[in-house]
Amino acid sequence: MYASTIAPTPAPRSGWIEAPAIAQAPDAPQQFSRRIAATLKLLAEKLAVQRRVVHTGDRIYQAGREFGCLYIVNSGIYKIVSLMPDGREQVVALKFRGDWLGLDGIAAGRYGSDAIAMDTGEVWAIPYEALLEACLKERQLLNALHEAMSRDIAGERDSLLSVCTLPADARVADFLRYWAESLAKRGMRTDQITLRMTRAEIGNYLGLTLESVSRALSKLARARVIGFAAKCRREVEIPDVEALSAFVQRSLLPQASLQ
Amino acid sequence: MYASTIAPTPAPRSGWIEAPAIAQAPDAPQQFSRRIAATLKLLAEKLAVQRRVVHTGDRIYQAGREFGCLYIVNSGIYKIVSLMPDGREQVVALKFRGDWLGLDGIAAGRYGSDAIAMDTGEVWAIPYEALLEACLKERQLLNALHEAMSRDIAGERDSLLSVCTLPADARVADFLRYWAESLAKRGMRTDQITLRMTRAEIGNYLGLTLESVSRALSKLARARVIGFAAKCRREVEIPDVEALSAFVQRSLLPQASLQ
DNA sequence: CGCAGATTTGAGGGATCTCAAAAGGGGTGG
DNA sequence: CCACCCCTTTTGAGATCCCTCAAATCTGCG
Incomplete structure (x- = not known):
């Protein structure tokens, strides 16, 4: 349908040639679910998370407001809505249990999108600064946070991309x-x-x-x-x-x- | 052209209504550039970064290979190419000075894309584990890393999105x-x-x-x-x-x- | 100079959008 | 409980944008 090939780039030079790619090892069936549970447990133990029950249409945070908390989804499904510079609203991601909300606010100091509950659910609010403190003491937490951010980068990209092509x-x-x-x-x-x-x-x-x-x-x-x-x-x-x-x-x- | 409105979501309930959005404060003209320089300096001081000169077509890392290093761009322009499950190759992002490469590998333990130099430039390779160690001691570094990841999440989303609509x-x-x-x-x-x-x-x-x-x-x-x-x-x-x-x-x- | 790849430009067709109308579902008030 | 209304969804017909195919031109390089 669309351009299916990209122009060849000149062959690699210098010492940068790497070994052939290896197939990605998929998670064992329920491992992912268990890791989420473990992370949630860890957060609950190490931090004073604030649990909040939300209902359909509730806004967890709003684009432009000052960044302060990250939110982790305990239950429910959420949509991330981005207000584009030209004024159009656009659903840019869907979030499920174990996903983090608000990561896009760290860099700018303000949230870059809205997060809206699509049904009844529970999110845990975690003040970013407190999370950082806890991460410094608890390496597991830091790993979990980084994994979540990394997953966000790769996952959002892939889902958006398939969608665009x-x-x-x-x-x-x-x-x-x-x-x-x-x-x-x-x-x-x-x-x-x-x-x-x-x-x-x-x-x-x-x-x-x-x-x-x-x-x-x-x-x-x-x-x-x-x-x-x-x-x-x-x-x-x-x-x-x-x-x-x-x-x-x-x-x-x-x-x-x-x- | 495309659907320009999304169906209205029921009005927020409970205590979740937040104050109206505030316009995003843009960076002062050269502040961004200065922050990049500061981060690069910090990295060079606190870590044994390995500087590598690359040429057009060189592959910094390759999808599927075991994740080990993050790379930060000192100079040059790079394209991130993702191999989709159906075998098509797709350019998914462009990276410039100060951007990090390989962040998508943290979660899976393997890189999720290729990073390819589009001209001569220099990247600094930073073993992820060493970076974490340094981050624990140097809060500034952790902030810089998180900011980069956050920027990746928000930025890639926006550029891809405008492009899709x-x-x-x-x-x-x-x-x-x-x-x-x-x-x-x-x-x-x-x-x-x-x-x-x-x-x-x-x-x-x-x-x-x-x-x-x-x-x-x-x-x-x-x-x-x-x-x-x-x-x-x-x-x-x-x-x-x-x-x-x-x-x-x-x-x-x-x-x-x-x- | 001649070739190979990149780029431009045109013509035609197909996929998706726009506009329109009708049918379905859910909630409210009589 | 039913009627009514509003919103969502479905389906059709025509218009439009972009893709496909094709050919000519340009660029860089051996």
């Missing part, structure tokens, strides 16, 4: 796959997920119009890759996450689009 | 604006910049075909927003960065596209 149908499929995978990694069910976003919001996140999202979902349903729960088009049944991945792959093939 | 011409304009701004913040000239990427690479970064990039550049040149140096279409003259911003803004207007 895929045709519309595949974008929506990949979005569902990403959501399901995020739940799965945290040990939650994925055969039936509740999208807590309108078609317009999904479209905003994916760079599509709401009509395109709707069409794509209908198409995925026709192809039996997903199903809709009776009575509610926000509930999506995903009998097989692999089928979603396969659909995305298929749409990248040269002679795609016929179906 | 703008029409083709504006994408290219915004790309040039971003490049010029990055140079300006580091105290370098921006009236004449040398793109060290082919049209294909730019297109890959922006999610466009090389033809679209070429057409966009021609259009920008016709509109006198940019100029080409005699004899070399890789040298771009930007007499006025503001004109680029204005061009981007204009293309977002409802009745755009006429010209």
Whole structure:
């Protein structure tokens, strides 16, 4: 669809040639979930975290306000909304249990986005300065923080990127796959997920119009890759996450689009 | 062009309503450049950094290889290339003096991308473990590291995002604006910049075909927003960065596209 | 000088947007 | 409990933007 190759860069010189890449070792099934639990436990023990129950639409922090706290998600799902310089609002990320909120505020001293709860959940507020103090004493904490930031850098990039280079149908499929995978990694069910976003919001996140999202979902349903729960088009049944991945792959093939 | 509004989220409840956003305070003109210099100095003093001169095409690190070092850019320009699960290569970020390379490797224990020099330059290799040790003793260093990571999170997001939601011409304009701004913040000239990427690479970064990039550049040149140096279409003259911003803004207007 | 790769430009087609209308769902008040 | 309204969602038809394919030009280099 889009440019699939980049111009070759001259071959490496000097002593910089590195050994061939090695396949990435995936986390064991539930290891990720356990690490999250361990980090949360550590935080609760070493710091006076402030637990806050939030409801749909609550704003955890707001772009432009002075940075002070980081927040770690204990439960619930959150959207990160960025106000672009030209005034448009844009959903830029989704956050689940174990993810940190507000990391983008460290550098500027102000939050760079809004974090909004998409359902009832609990976040823990952690004053950044106190966290730093604790990190200096507890190496594990520092590692956890750095890991979270690093994950943010790599993860957000990947999800945004697939999204920017895929045709519309595949974008929506990949979005569902990403959501399901995020739940799965945290040990939650994925055969039936509740999208807590309108078609317009999904479209905003994916760079599509709401009509395109709707069409794509209908198409995925026709192809039996997903199903809709009776009575509610926000509930999506995903009998097989692999089928979603396969659909995305298929749409990248040269002679795609016929179906 | 794309969905410009997102569905309204229910109004905030509970005690979570925050004060109205405050405009972001921009850095003083050369403050950014000075902070970079200070950080580099600090690193050189407190750590045994290994300085490495690199040339065009040299790979600083490679996706999949075991993570060990972070790299900080002293000079030169670098591209971060991500190999997507489906095998496509994608330029995902550009890095300039003061930026860190390899941050995405901390979480996974392996680098998640390639970093490739786009011209001759110098990077400093810093073993991550040694850096952590130094950070524990030198609070300034820890702050610098966190600031860099935070900047990565916010910056990469913004640049990728504008890129994903703008029409083709504006994408290219915004790309040039971003490049010029990055140079300006580091105290370098921006009236004449040398793109060290082919049209294909730019297109890959922006999610466009090389033809679209070429057409966009021609259009920008016709509109006198940019100029080409005699004899070399890789040298771009930007007499006025503001004109680029204005061009981007204009293309977002409802009745755009006429010209 | 001639070749290979990069760039420009044009023509046509396809994917997605825009506009529009109708159908569905959920909540409120009678 | 039902009617009504509003918002969301679906679906269609036409317009538009960008991609694809193709050919010519330019640039740098051996």
